[in-house]
Structures are given as structure tokens and as C-alpha cells.
Amino acid sequence: MTQPGSRTRPTALAVWFVLAGVVGWWAAFSLTMERLHLLADPDVILGCDISPLVQCGKNLESWQGSVFGFPNPILGLTGWVAPIVVGVAILAGARFARWFWLLFALGLTFAFVFVIWLIAQSLFVLGTLCPxxxxxxxxxxxxxxxxxxxxxxxxxxxxxxxxxxxxAKLMGWMPLLAVISYAIIAVIAQFRLDVLGAVF
Incomplete structure (x- = not known):
């Protein structure tokens, strides 16, 4: 398998894939378990239901929580396996073909767009912050x-x-790009939901 334009393994990227994949998979697994608890007992108090603002029950039971006809966390359970496998494979010396990277990028673009949509639904429709x-x-x-x-x-x-x-230059600034994105979400959440007022 060949990787165009790259003579060295993107080791740091591979490590991030593994870490992000594990964290994302665990979050999806935890949400799946909470969904199963709801199915077993609709009146159960979920461990992620901290307050009327910070909760996951409302999200899980909404139509937004099952957009494709099944609980969204199932997408995470399957989808987050891909970055883990890709990261481990790169660390083991694998080099992927152009088509593979393009499909991988397409999959993550879908995930990103879907997450942005879910963020908008949480902040502007459901009025919750699901942990x-x-x-x-x-x-x-x-x-x-x-x-x-x-x-x-x-x-x-x-x-x-x-x-x-x-x-190539922006890659070194990726953590800052992520922090800026988080900050934008936090500001929108504050204006929309008055998070600080609810906490304090």
C-alpha cells in the first residue's frame, strides 16, 4: 500500500487516532449502556442525568437521538473502531493507498458534519448538554x-x-484550532442556555 506525498510515518497522527478512537468508543459505549437502561426501565435515573441542563436522557429519547432508525451511539461503537485500527496499523508500519485515505477522510467529514448538527440540535432545540x-x-x-x-x-x-x-503549517496549530472550536461552542452554549447561570 502506498501513501502519496509522505515518506515518513505520521506517528503523532497515528497516536492521536488511537487515543481519540478509544475515548470516542468509550463515550459511545457509555451512551449505549444508558440507552439500554432506559429501554429496561423508562423511569430509571441515568448516571449521566446530572441536572435539567446537563443530561443525556432527553437526547437519547428524542428523534435526534435515533436519526437513522437506531440509537446514534451505535454509529460511534462501529465508527470509532476505524481510527483505532488505522492508528495501530500506521504504528505497525502500514502505508495506505490514496483511495483509502480519501475514504477515511470522507467518513470523518460525515462524522464532523453529523456532530455539528447534533451540537446545534442540543443547543437550539433540546436545550441540553449531554456529557x-x-x-x-x-x-x-x-x-x-x-x-x-x-x-x-x-x-x-x-x-x-x-x-x-x-x-502543513496548520497541522502544528491543530490543538489551537480545536480549542478555538470548543470556545465557539461554549460561547454559543452560554448565550443560548446560560450555562454559567445554571451552574452558579
Whole structure:
């Protein structure tokens, strides 16, 4: 398997894939277990239901929580396996073909768009902050940035040299990009839900 535009293994990226995948999978697993508790006893008090604002029960029972006809966490249980496998494979010396990276980037783009939609639904429709959902947001956003910047900087996704160079430079600033994204979400949540007022 060949990896266009890259002569060295993206080790740091691989480590992130594994860490993000494990965290994302655990969040999906925890949400799945909470959903099973709800199915067994609709009156159960879920461990993630901390307050009327910070809870996951309302999210799980809403139509937004089962967009494709099954609980959303099942997507996480299956989807987060991919970054773990890819990360471990890279660390083991694997090099993936262009088509593989493009499909992987497409999958993460879907995950990113879906998460942004879920964030909007939580903040503007449901009026809740789901703890395990937020963990998913926490790892999905930087993982998307990392993959898109990687396929751009390596030329896997064809782009002018200036864009490739810019992507390579931005890769070093990826943590800041993620923090800025979190800050934007936090500001919107504050204006929409008065999080600080609810806490204090």
C-alpha cells in the first residue's frame, strides 16, 4: 500500500487516532449502556442525568437521538473502531493507498458534519448538554481537522502547493484550532442556555 506525498510515518497522527478512537468508543459505549437502561426501565435515573441542563436522557429519547432508525451511539461503537485500527496499523508500519485515505477522510467529514448538527440540535432545540455527547464532540472535531490537514499536506487530496504548505503549517496549530472550536461552542452554549447561570 502506498501513501502519496509522505515518506515518513505520521506517528503523532497515528497516536492521536488511537487515543481519540478509544475515548470516542468509550463515550459511545457509555451512551449505549444508558440507552439500554432506559429501554429496561423508562423511569430509571441515568448516571449521566446530572441536572435539567446537563443530561443525556432527553437526547437519547428524542428523534435526534435515533436519526437513522437506531440509537446514534451505535454509529460511534462501529465508527470509532476505524481510527483505532488505522492508528495501530500506521504504528505497525502500514502505508495506505490514496483511495483509502480519501475514504477515511470522507467518513470523518460525515462524522464532523453529523456532530455539528447534533451540537446545534442540543443547543437550539433540546436545550441540553449531554456529557457523553460532549466527549464525542471533544475528539471528533480535532480528528476531522487532523485528517483533512494530513490529506492536504501530503497531496493525497490534490491541491495547489500553497494550500499544501498552509495545511502543513496548520497541522502544528491543530490543538489551537480545536480549542478555538470548543470556545465557539461554549460561547454559543452560554448565550443560548446560560450555562454559567445554571451552574452558579
Amino acid at each position: 457523553w455527547c460532549m466527549v464525542t464532540w471533544l475528539v471528533t472535531i480535532p480528528t476531522f481537522y487532523a485528517v483533512i490537514l494530513h490529506v492536504l499536506r501530503t497531496g493525497i487530496l490534490p491541491a495547489p502547493r500553497s494550500i499544501r504548505s498552509g495545511a
